[in-house]
Amino acid sequence: MIQFERFVLQNGLRVLVHTDVSTPMAVVNVLYDVGARDENPKQTGFAHLFEHLMFGGSVNIPDYDEPLQMAGGENNAYTTNDLTNYYIQLPADNLETAFWLESDRMLSLAFNEKSLATQRKVVCEEFKENYLNKPYGDVWHTMRQLAYQVHPYQWMTIGKELAHIEQAQLQQVKDFFFKHYTPCNAILVVAGNVHAGKVVALAEKWFGDIPSGTKYNRQLPQEPTQTKARQKEMRAAVPLDLLCKTWHMAGRLGEDYHATDLLTDILGGNNSSRLYQQLVKEQKLFVHLDCYHFGSSDPGLLTIEGKLVEGISMEKAEQALQIEIDKICKEGPSEQELQKVKNKTESLIAFEDMSVMSRASSLAYYELLGDAAWMNTELQQYASVTTAQINEVSNQLFRAENSNTLYYYATK
Amino acid sequence: MNPLNRKQAPPLVDAVHYQLELKPCEQHTLDNGVPVYMIDAGAEEVLQLEWVFWAGNSYEEQNLIAATTNYLLKNGTATKSSYQIDEQVDYLGAYLNRSCFNEQATLTLHCLSKHVEKLLPLVRELLTEAVFPEEELRLYKQNMKQRLTVNLRKCDFVAGRLIDTYLFGETHPYGKFSSAEAYDALERDQLVSFYDRYYRNGQFALFVAGKIPSNLIGVLNQLFGDLPNSAQLLPSHPAKQAVQKKYRIENDATGMQGAIRMARPFPNRHHEDFIPALVLNTVFGGFFGSRLMSNIREDKGYTYGIHSYILNLQQTSAWMISTEAGKEVCEATVKEVYAEMEQLRSTLISEEELSLVRNYMMGGLLGDLDGPFQLIGRWKNLILNELPPAHFYKTIDTIRNCSAEQLRELAKRYLQPEDFYELVVI
Numbered sequence: 001m002i003q004f005e006r007f008v009l010q011n012g013l014r015v016l017v018h019t020d021v022s023t024p025m026a027v028v029n030v031l032y033d034v035g036a037r038d039e040n041p042k043q044t045g046f047a048h049l050f051e052h053l054m055f056g057g058s059v060n061i062p063d064y065d066e067p068l069q070m071a072g073g074e075n076n077a078y079t080t081n082d083l084t085n086y087y088i089q090l091p092a093d094n095l096e097t098a099f100w101l102e103s104d105r106m107l108s109l110a111f112n113e114k115s116l117a118t119q120r121k122v123v124c125e126e127f128k129e130n131y132l133n134k135p136y137g138d139v140w141h142t143m144r145q146l147a148y149q150v151h152p153y154q155w156m157t158i159g160k161e162l163a164h165i166e167q168a169q170l171q172q173v174k175d176f177f178f179k180h181y182t183p184c185n186a187i188l189v190v191a192g193n194v195h196a197g198k199v200v201a202l203a204e205k206w207f208g209d210i211p212s213g214t215k216y217n218r219q220l221p222q223e224p225t226q227t228k229a230r231q232k233e234m235r236a237a238v239p240l241d242l243l244c245k246t247w248h249m250a251g252r253l254g255e256d257y258h259a260t261d262l263l264t265d266i267l268g269g270n271n272s273s274r275l276y277q278q279l280v281k282e283q284k285l286f287v288h289l290d291c292y293h294f295g296s297s298d299p300g301l302l303t304i305e306g307k308l309v310e311g312i313s314m315e316k317a318e319q320a321l322q323i324e325i326d327k328i329c330k331e332g333p334s335e336q337e338l339q340k341v342k343n344k345t346e347s348l349i350a351f352e353d354m355s356v357m358s359r360a361s362s363l364a365y366y367e368l369l370g371d372a373a374w375m376n377t378e379l380q381q382y383a384s385v386t387t388a389q390i391n392e393v394s395n396q397l398f399r400a401e402n403s404n405t406l407y408y409y410a411t412k
Numbered sequence: 413m414n415p416l417n418r419k420q421a422p423p424l425v426d427a428v429h430y431q432l433e434l435k436p437c438e439q440h441t442l443d444n445g446v447p448v449y450m451i452d453a454g455a456e457e458v459l460q461l462e463w464v465f466w467a468g469n470s471y472e473e474q475n476l477i478a479a480t481t482n483y484l485l486k487n488g489t490a491t492k493s494s495y496q497i498d499e500q501v502d503y504l505g506a507y508l509n510r511s512c513f514n515e516q517a518t519l520t521l522h523c524l525s526k527h528v529e530k531l532l533p534l535v536r537e538l539l540t541e542a543v544f545p546e547e548e549l550r551l552y553k554q555n556m557k558q559r560l561t562v563n564l565r566k567c568d569f570v571a572g573r574l575i576d577t578y579l580f581g582e583t584h585p586y587g588k589f590s591s592a593e594a595y596d597a598l599e600r601d602q603l604v605s606f607y608d609r610y611y612r613n614g615q616f617a618l619f620v621a622g623k624i625p626s627n628l629i630g631v632l633n634q635l636f637g638d639l640p641n642s643a644q645l646l647p648s649h650p651a652k653q654a655v656q657k658k659y660r661i662e663n664d665a666t667g668m669q670g671a672i673r674m675a676r677p678f679p680n681r682h683h684e685d686f687i688p689a690l691v692l693n694t695v696f697g698g699f700f701g702s703r704l705m706s707n708i709r710e711d712k713g714y715t716y717g718i719h720s721y722i723l724n725l726q727q728t729s730a731w732m733i734s735t736e737a738g739k740e741v742c743e744a745t746v747k748e749v750y751a752e753m754e755q756l757r758s759t760l761i762s763e764e765e766l767s768l769v770r771n772y773m774m775g776g777l778l779g780d781l782d783g784p785f786q787l788i789g790r791w792k793n794l795i796l797n798e799l800p801p802a803h804f805y806k807t808i809d810t811i812r813n814c815s816a817e818q819l820r821e822l823a824k825r826y827l828q829p830e831d832f833y834e835l836v837v838i
Contacts (some may be wrong), residue, residue: 020455022455023782023783024778024782025778025779025782059418060418060419061418061419061421065700065701066701066768067421069699069700069701069768069769069771069772069775070424070767070768070771070772071424071427071771071775072427072430072771072772072774072775072776072778073772073775074772074775074776074779089779090775091425091427091430091775091778093425094422094424094425094427094775096422096423097421097422097424099422100418100421100422103418104418107418117713118710118711118712118713119713120713121712121713121714122709122710122713122715122716123716124738125669125713125714125715125716125736125737125738126716128668128669128738129669129716129736132668133567133667133668133669133736134566135562135565135566136562205416206416209416237565237666238562238565239558239561239562239565240558240561240562269502270498270502271494271498271502272495272498272499272501272502272503273502277495280555281494281495281551284551284554287554287555287558287559288555288559307558307562309554309555309558310558336503339503340499340502340503340505343503343504343505344502344505345505346505346524347458347504347505347506347507347522347523347524348505350456350457350458350524351456351458351522353456354454354455354456354458354783354785355783356782
């Protein structure tokens with residue numbers, strides 16, 4: 001049970017405090033309710049580029065990193081399709097330094113041309129390093145475009161193309177900032193060796209006078225129900241063929257989310273799971289096979305992806321995979337299989353909760369979804385899923401017309 | 413009330429003044445002399461148990477035998493199939509991982525404390541009755557070779573292998589690498605005999621951390637206190653450094669980036685320069701605010717990240733600089749790395765910068781000592797490197813007190829371009 005207190009400042013900033021005196025450290029986590037899905041389709045990659053610019057100095061503090069390092073702290077950030085999250089860990093004695101730094105960059109950035117020019121280059125190198133210069137690095141670029149025709153999940157957080165980042169202008173950066181980086185669109189979590197009363201006082205002092213901003217009303221085009229199976233073939237200079245299939249699944253708050261998450265584990269969560277046992281170990285068709293999803297806020301994609309053993313045809317591999325899918329649709333999982341993935345979820349949560357940093361970011365995330373307290377009821381949600389529900393979800397999900405298939409052929 | 417002055421930083425407690433303490437580690441000895449190190453701490457009901465065997469690749473007579481034996485430890489015993497083993501571990505929500513290093517090889521169990529007694533007999537079975545089925549080995553060879561073909565397309569993977577061979581030689585445990593031929597040459601009998609000598613009859617130690625049940629040590633003694641635990645003598649492997657210093661390799665004609673590795677041999681943790689070099693390295697390329705990051709990423713935008721570090725090796729080590737940079741700026745990047753070395757050799761680090769690095773390192777250390785798994789990791793590092801706890805306090809003392817002059821001397825001794833291997837793989 002993770003204890004926390006919640007306060008809301010006048011300007012709408014939500015503040016959560018989680019105290020753990022067993023650590024000498026404190027964590028300050030600021031989540032902004034903006035991700036790649038909120039980007040203009042002609043300016044993709046912006047939310048992530050922006051994350052880089054957040055380290056280029058703020059209106060009153062020319063350098064963000066130096067004072068933090070002087071305080072013995074470390075920080076980082078990440079951007080997903082749904083949100084952007086910044087976190088600091090530092091000795092609890094120096095907590096106020098984190099308030100000073102984070103509040104100033106929420107107030108306003110320095111908006112400097114040089115920083116924009118450099119970070120454009122840095123992000124282009126990141127794009128190359130992770131997606132363009134890696135074998136199979138373009139699989140998700142292609143799959144997103146195939147599976148999403150209107151929803152902005154059709155691009156990756158790094159962006160649709162290098163050109164969008166290369167052309168980013170300072171005025172666009174400013175507009176983006178004042179639209180999304182405001183108290184009413186943010187959640188502040190302070191955790192570790194901290195006192196709630198003191199945190200509130202510090203929050204009032206440093207964040208209290210920042211103008212609230214306008215609440216961002218997300219109105220994204222929702223993906224229409226897919227009615228026909230989609231396929232795409234690609235060829236690239238890679239050594240092995242790859243098969244990647246996705247099916248539209250429930251969003252994070254969808255009724256079927258927990259059952260779908262457990263279904264994913266039953267199929268591909270570990271070495272004893274169905275697909276690995278059957279297709280990698282028994283039939284030796286795939287070198288590896290993964291089944292996963294991203295837990296995205298809007299309806300996401302359950303994915304099965306694997307590289308084929310050399311000499312195995314795509315048709316044969318896909319057929320064998322279909323047999324496994326048909327099996328789970330027809331028979332559902334056994335009670336033992338379901339209990340196994342529930343046990344795994346229980347231990348995964350316990351291990352995650354060991355770190356204060358992880359507790360802080362989970363609180364922020366659940367608060368974004370609707371209520372930080374859901375963090376404590378999550379395990380029950382999983383525990384109440386039945387084999388019948390999983391069976392039902394499988395049949396709903398694994399319809400041919402709900403599927404997207406990417407055949408990625410090696411040209412050697 | 414005064415208006416808030418946002419230009420004024422809040423007062424700081426200098427992390428340098430923290431009285432850092434390495435919390436003690438409980439030590440027990442099983443009936444067979446096997447040491448058990450324990451940290452009982454943490455709020456969650458979880459445990460980590462690590463069996464460390466003196467069975468790393470330094471002990472093998474043919475490439476990949478140590479790694480393969482370690483990997484296939486849980487792929488079948490006299491009475492259980494690979495699937496049954498995985499199923500039992502997975503059912504209890506546990507994780508059983510294995511890793512092979514140069515001197516040691518490990519088996520690590522993570523589980524909820526309430527399940528540990530159900531899992532330990534299985535671990536004993538893996539350590540006494542593993543059979544390495546022919547079919548499992550065949551599948552392993554096939555899949556590892558295919559994974560290798562994918563990895564060999566990556567410039568960073570290729571560069572990482574090559575730089576190690578320049579530093580240590582292709583036959584040295586730190587320098588040798590996998591190949592399709594080496595996988596093909598593996599035979600089941602070799603694994604069985606390596607297992608017999610270095611696991612079943614091998615030398616090992618146990619590292620345990622988390623919420624420890626009160627009877628755990630008794631259970632461990634019952635299940636692992638009767639294993640032979642015969643001392644192993646580390647074979648000597650002299651390093652053979654390459655003569656040629658500079659390499660440019662084209663791995664992928666269409667590549668957009670080059671993987672850059674620059675490295676020089678460096679002594680191990682017992683050398684008096686090792687700890688001050690950690691401080692100098694932090695200034696050079698050891699954190700986000702380092703000279704290399706500030707210049708090559710934050711000023712020039714040549715790369716997404718550039719780092720320097722001293723390799724975590726026991727016998728002898730190396731000082732490495734590593735990055736991926738745009739193809740057209742690789743040579744410029746190499747030049748800038750040398751320029752930063754030159755700067756460190758010629759100009760004293762300012763007290764301001766040094767003080768920032770001292771605080772950053774101390775704050776990091778404070779965070780690194782937080783939590784049972786982190787603590788046992790630090791103890792394990794000392795124990796496997798045969799260092800006394802005093803080494804930890806010496807590190808702190810050096811972080812606090814080493815002088816700019818001392819670091820400049822160190823730079824003059826070690827950051828000399830002519831001592832560095834230099835490699836770009838596109």
